[in-house]
Amino acid sequence: MTQRFICRRLALLGALLAFTIACGDDSHRGPGEGPSTGPGENSPTGPSEPRFDEPAYPEVWSSNAFDGPSYEFKSNCMGEFEGLETCFLWTVTALIVETPDGTRFELNKDFNINDYSGEVTRRWVLYGPVGAGLMPAGDYQFHYYEGEQIVLTQTVDYTPKTIGFPQDIKWIRDGDDLVIEWTPPEGTDSQMWYKVLLFPDGGNVISDVINWDASGARLPDIPLEDGATGTLNVAIYFRGGYAPSQYLPFTW
Known part of the structure; x- marks a missing residue:
């Protein structure tokens, strides 16, 4: 392990x-x-x-x-x-x-x-x-x-409550790593967390949990072949809900 x-x-x-x-x-x-x-x-x-x-x-x-x-x-x-x-x-x-x-x-x-x-x-x-x-x-x-x-x-x-969703999502491929950044919504606190999610076409979801106070992340060793396509997004979670960003198309 x-x-x-x-x-x-x-x-x-x-x-x-x-x-x-x-x-x-x-x-x-x-x-x-x-x-x-x-x-x-x-x-x-x-x-x-x-x-x-x-x-x-x-x-x-x-x-x-x-x-x-x-x-x-x-x-x-x-x-x-x-x-x-x-x-x-x-x-x-x-x-x-x-x-x-x-x-x-x-x-x-x-x-x-x-x-x-x-x-x-x-x-x-x-x-x-x-x-x-x-x-x-x-x-x-x-x-x-x-x-x-x-x-x-x-x-x-x-009782329904909400928070804003991450915006201005930008990403690059660095070797086999995904480097991604976003603009956080207002009102984040330590009881929240992010997830970066990739949805490869025809493949399984790739995701990782990111700290609440981040505005970017590096996901190492993404298991995708060159040229793989799909969508990705960033979501913020809290106890009782979540707010996902817009989906961006990607070509690996």
Whole structure:
């Protein structure tokens, strides 16, 4: 296990304890630093702290993307596990979210390991349509099924909050490294973090987690062949949502 992988794992564990991890490749909806200016009217806040005595952590997220606001439902496994296909959510056969007005949404199972960063995702998730708007405030019921039986119900008390998205994205290739910079949104703080994401055409997502106070990053040893194409973006995350930048086409 490389030192870089270990550091990433420690950073992700720290994020889990500080603001609950939800760091799967979340900025892709079928897929965006400066000093903090302090909390304002739209400063980000999230749902209640996770209960570590429960097997899953449900969230309703706000997405303030360059192409309009939307929403995301998800539930992540709680705890550390030796294998990918382990934890409570692996045996769940359906996860239904019921909104305050009774509308029901069915989430999709998403278990994967990012080949580049080593980031492990064990969750059920549903991304709202582009520009669908934020979900209304209220209590959201997460119903976990095994077959026809509800084996767990959890409630999320959601209040929509947003932050601006990174802008002025610029990047270059330096050898096999990606060097990228951006203009941070106002209102960033230490409870946030960035992800740089590449979406190669016909390939798997390449991503890495970047500190909240950065305005640029170097991703070493990008595993792409010369001439590979795709899109990339930068997203900022907070406990309760995220804001992805515009997607830029790239040719490696």
